[in-house]
Amino acid sequence: MKDIKSSKKEIGRLKEENHIETLLNIYKWLRKQKYKDLSDTKSKRAFFRKRNASEILKDGFFSGCADYVIVAAHILRSFKIPTRIVQVVSLDWLKNKPSKIVGHVLLEIYIYNHWFVFDPSKGILGFDYSSLNFVAYKKGLNIQDINIKELDELKVKLDRFKKYWRKKNIK
Numbered sequence: 001m002k003d004i005k006s007s008k009k010e011i012g013r014l015k016e017e018n019h020i021e022t023l024l025n026i027y028k029w030l031r032k033q034k035y036k037d038l039s040d041t042k043s044k045r046a047f048f049r050k051r052n053a054s055e056i057l058k059d060g061f062f063s064g065c066a067d068y069v070i071v072a073a074h075i076l077r078s079f080k081i082p083t084r085i086v087q088v089v090s091l092d093w094l095k096n097k098p099s100k101i102v103g104h105v106l107l108e109i110y111i112y113n114h115w116f117v118f119d120p121s122k123g124i125l126g127f128d129y130s131s132l133n134f135v136a137y138k139k140g141l142n143i144q145d146i147n148i149k150e151l152d153e154l155k156v157k158l159d160r161f162k163k164y165w166r167k168k169n170i171k
Helices: 008-012 019-032 041-047 053-059 065-078 091-095 151-169
Strands: 083-090 103-111 114-119 124-126 134-140
Touching (some): 083 091, 083 151, 091 134, 103 134
Antiparallel strands (some): 083 103, 083 134
C-alpha cells in the first residue's frame, strides 16, 4: 500500500457530491485494504493506537477498528467534513456482566446539518449511538484525545466507566 501522499489521487476519487455516496466509497475503499489479524497479544500491543493515517497506509495493513477510524477521519477531513473520533462500549456489555469488554471506535461526522455516527469498518451510518447499540465513552479530534494508549488501560478505564454507568442508569 502507498503512503497517504501517493494515495492522494486515489483517495480524492472517493469524494462525491452526495455525502452518503462519499461514505460508501470510503467504506468500500477501506474494505479493499489489507487487514492483519493481530490476535496474539504481543503484536496487538505493538500496534494498538500507535500509528497515524500515513503510518497505517505506509505499513500496508489495518489492525482493527481504530486504524479504520484514523484513516477514514483523515480522508473525511480532507474533504472538509467535520469529524470526531469516539470510543464506545456496547450497551449490552454495560447492562450485563460478560467479562470480555465489548468496545469499539466510531466516527461522528457532520453532514446535512446534523451529527451522524459512522462506523467505517462496517459501513454503518446511524443517527445516534443507541441505534447502533453503543454508548459513547469519550470523544476527541484524534485517537490520542481518547487517552487510552495501551490495551491494559482500555480494560481499566472501560471497567471503571461501566461501574459509573450502571450506578447512574440501573436502579
